[in-house]
């Protein structure tokens with residue numbers, strides 16, 4: 001039964017969907033009755049989950065009641081036979097699974113949360129969607145724990161998460177610079193820097209254009225959260241690497257399961273290893289939590305009513321990658337205006 005569902009879902013998805021993935025979706029449905037919650041728990045791409053649930057409904061294993069999804073007695077029976085258990089989040093409640101003690105950063109978090117209240121809304125044009133204030137401050141704490149921020153020069157590439165503001169406010173870095181394309185964010189960051197006497201250098205920059213010479217080989221650490229196509233990931237990372245001083249510097253970026261299949265994870269890891277020649281030192285599961293954004297339902301498929309439901313809570317997460325440069329890491333700085341980075 002579940003193998004047939006995997007087959008049928010593969011046909012409509014146009015890509016192979018595995019039995020194990022169907023089992024994961026059922027396990028997630030045992031813990032969440034919400035489509036978006038099932039994505040978070042199953043750690044599968046949005047469309048894979050949608051196709052599987054569509055087939056589970058067609059086969060009578062799941063029923064859609066208003067906006068929620070429930071396993072039918074038939075679905076529960078199948079779960080029992082296959083010994084599928086509910087997928088729990090399982091994260092440590094004290095640190096939300098980030099593995100960091102944030103107590104030294106509470107004051108920073110309170111101030112930051114207050115400061116960013118009037119922040120610009122996330123817009124589709126630049127594939128924006130910003131993280132919670134807790135996440136932004138946790139990023140500063142992570143960099144601090146890794147020795148990548150105190151007395152160091154930090155570059156943020158695309159900053160709708162306002163990491164530059166939290167970093168400058170922490171007074172830890174020696175230098176904070178931001179590359180940003182959205183004039184609304186540039187104005188907002190500049191206004192906060194002015195009103196709070198923060199030193200933040202802001203450069204209006206399309207990341208497809210090569211890095212300005214004055215930013216090359218200048219930084220100890222970069223942080224970015226690129227759109228999740230291989231082209232965009234590689235491009236943002238090459239910009240970050242071109243900005244770094246040399247070996248023993250660090251780069252941070254997020255990667256999701258919701259938008260990136262494991263094939264894409266592997267393709268990226270191959271680029272990191274073979275082309276960019278950086279070592280992956282950390283991958284912290286679900287480190288980044290994003291605030292739900294207004295344009296979600298416009299940007300996802302409209303043919304399935306269980307997808308066209310507003311999320312009840314923040315569901316979009318990404319893992320935090322930390323990479324470190326070695327002798328021979330990539331640092332070419334070429335114009336790439338041939339690339340299309342954002343959705344059209």
Ligand SMILES: [Fe+2]
Nearest residue numbers: 092094095099
């Ligand atoms: Fe913990």
